Amino acid sequence: MNRLAGVIKSITTEKDISLVTVSATGETFSALIIDTPQTAAYLKPNQEINMVFKETEMAIGKNLTGGLSLRNRFAATVQEITAGTVLSRIILDFKGHLLCAIITTQSVTDLQLAVGDSVVGLVKTNEISLMEGSF
Amino acid sequence: MIQIKVRKTLQMAAGATDLAVNFKLAPGSFCTLYGKSGVGKTTILKILAGLIQPDEGYITVNGEVWLDTNKNINLPPQQRKIGFVFQDYALFPNMTVRENLQYALNGKTNKPLIDDLLERASLQQLANRKPLTLSGGQQQRVALMRALVRQPQILLLDEPLSALDLEMRQALQTEIYHLHKSFNTTTLLVSHQLSEIYRLSDYIISLENGKIMAQGTPNDVFGQTRLSSKIQLVGEILSIRENGVVFILDILVGNNIIKTVATAEEIQNLQPGDQVKVFAKAFNPIVQKL
Amino acid sequence: MQLDWQPLWLTFKLAAITTFLLLLLGIPLAWWLANSRSRLKPVAEAIISLPIVLPPSVLGFYLLLAFSPTGFPGRIFNEYFNLPLVFSFTGLVVGSIIYSLPFMVQPLQAGLESLPSSLTEASYTLGRTKIETLFRVLLPNIRPALLTGIVLAFAHTIGEFGLVLMIGGNIPGETQVVSIAIYHEVESLNYQSAHVYSLVLLLLSFLILLSVYLINKRLVKTF
Numbered sequence: 160m161n162r163l164a165g166v167i168k169s170i171t172t173e174k175d176i177s178l179v180t181v182s183a184t185g186e187t188f189s190a191l192i193i194d195t196p197q198t199a200a201y202l203k204p205n206q207e208i209n210m211v212f213k214e215t216e217m218a219i220g221k222n223l224t225g226g227l228s229l230r231n232r233f234a235a236t237v238q239e240i241t242a243g244t245v246l247s248r249i250i251l252d253f254k255g256h257l258l259c260a261i262i263t264t265q266s267v268t269d270l271q272l273a274v275g276d277s278v279v280g281l282v283k284t285n286e287i288s289l290m291e292g293s294f
Numbered sequence: 295m296i297q298i299k300v301r302k303t304l305q306m307a308a309g310a311t312d313l314a315v316n317f318k319l320a321p322g323s324f325c326t327l328y329g330k331s332g333v334g335k336t337t338i339l340k341i342l343a344g345l346i347q348p349d350e351g352y353i354t355v356n357g358e359v360w361l362d363t364n365k366n367i368n369l370p371p372q373q374r375k376i377g378f379v380f381q382d383y384a385l386f387p388n389m390t391v392r393e394n395l396q397y398a399l400n401g402k403t404n405k406p407l408i409d410d411l412l413e414r415a416s417l418q419q420l421a422n423r424k425p426l427t428l429s430g431g432q433q434q435r436v437a438l439m440r441a442l443v444r445q446p447q448i449l450l451l452d453e454p455l456s457a458l459d460l461e462m463r464q465a466l467q468t469e470i471y472h473l474h475k476s477f478n479t480t481t482l483l484v485s486h487q488l489s490e491i492y493r494l495s496d497y498i499i500s501l502e503n504g505k506i507m508a509q510g511t512p513n514d515v516f517g518q519t520r521l522s523s524k525i526q527l528v529g530e531i532l533s534i535r536e537n538g539v540v541f542i543l544d545i546l547v548g549n550n551i552i553k554t555v556a557t558a559e560e561i562q563n564l565q566p567g568d569q570v571k572v573f574a575k576a577f578n579p580i581v582q583k584l
Numbered sequence: 585m586q587l588d589w590q591p592l593w594l595t596f597k598l599a600a601i602t603t604f605l606l607l608l609l610g611i612p613l614a615w616w617l618a619n620s621r622s623r624l625k626p627v628a629e630a631i632i633s634l635p636i637v638l639p640p641s642v643l644g645f646y647l648l649l650a651f652s653p654t655g656f657p658g659r660i661f662n663e664y665f666n667l668p669l670v671f672s673f674t675g676l677v678v679g680s681i682i683y684s685l686p687f688m689v690q691p692l693q694a695g696l697e698s699l700p701s702s703l704t705e706a707s708y709t710l711g712r713t714k715i716e717t718l719f720r721v722l723l724p725n726i727r728p729a730l731l732t733g734i735v736l737a738f739a740h741t742i743g744e745f746g747l748v749l750m751i752g753g754n755i756p757g758e759t760q761v762v763s764i765a766i767y768h769e770v771e772s773l774n775y776q777s778a779h780v781y782s783l784v785l786l787l788l789s790f791l792i793l794l795s796v797y798l799i800n801k802r803l804v805k806t807f
Contacts, residue, residue, distance in 0.1 A: 193524050214557050245538055
């Protein structure tokens, strides 16, 4: 489970669903959740919050061009690659935070991904959970 | 209202521990005492039953004083309206199933009551068998019915399902819940099975080293991390299998086994048998009509 | 040969009475020992077990002193019950009870201790008294131990010699049990009678033990 600590910047609500923007290490992230400031007290600007997302929900882009619907994208460096037959485990260094992505080994080959590469980490907004406090 | 406030020094393997608890139970509630083994859960049940004398304290049950060390009041177990189901069932091997139930009538006869209890637990066919010839689940049922013969105000269950396999455990959880409702007892369960606790109890008392660490509804006690994920399940890890760079977990949630993928870091502190919380975003599941 | 059957009859009378009284005494004693956490428990256990290690003559010597009309127990029995304890059948019974006590108490205590305490606790929570619990739950579930206690006490009483000799002497019809009679016959070079007594005792002992083991096997099976 990847975890990034940040601060809530804004909350846009439509009925039960909110889009929350969170600022973490200078980047802005968005999380889509089924909660509103009325149902969850922690949904307020300047609230410290953890963003949580599964390794398998993170994608990696290299030399990205053209448009992309994914809102959460951040520059990172490949620090470690562990390749399995089907899946590979990529550790990204995002401004000193280590994040893990599990992607197919086929993609690693196609992208010619190597340690030290500059890449873009990508996470869909609906894959990020917000967590107040810690485990 | 059941009110208990007791203190007792326990001699444990690790030295003396002070058991000091103070809690109230609403009539008809289903409460679970939760905690690691050796924190005094069973001792609390036995103090309530009058089988163990606390150093000091009092117990009042619906206005009746069962124990008050200041006034030298201490009702013997025989006079407390309790039903106790022991971890090892404690069925009398020399008596048949029916005789085990009959024993609780204290020499009186009440065939309709015994017949009704036997029928509720589908034990009519086994009424004349000796307990040791029955399966674990059947013995458990006999113990449960025997505890109900005296129509107790409080039903005390000491890890009643711990020796049973999963399927039997779940069937009996349902039975226990129905009995609790239909006999309108206040039930106090000792358990460390989170899934069991979530299914049965409306109140939890979490113990550590003889002290109450937290009490409240299951969500009050266990739902402390506030999380936006809308799918939150409690289950038990059945197996962890390495699968390339990831691991596959089989987790029993209710009657279903769900499979999830986890990384090496995530499984570091996990092993089969562990109780876990599983959560997922509300956006992933696909719902289809059956 | 004219064999006197009286010693045999006397022996079995003594063993039967002793065993019966031991049962009455042994059950509460074993129950107390099994449940007691008193500091006196080891002392009581040691005293009860003494006859196992002491030579019967030592026990007999002290009992002789105690039973004599000048000893306290001897005086009590003499004055209040008009029963002399020395060189009398009554004395033999009292002596045998002390002598065979561990053989009754130890199996019963071990049997009671082997039962899970939850049986007792369950019985209490079902509204039953201590006495009801003892007779309806505990004793029925230690039947093999009860049988062992009865048989050991009975057999041990039949086999005693040194103690009887010390406190009972050799009074035909009163204290002359088989073991004494055999000794007496051998001393008088009456080997044939000694043979008959010995053989009867041997066969009977064997049959008793055999039946115990057979019954025990069946008892264990029914559980």
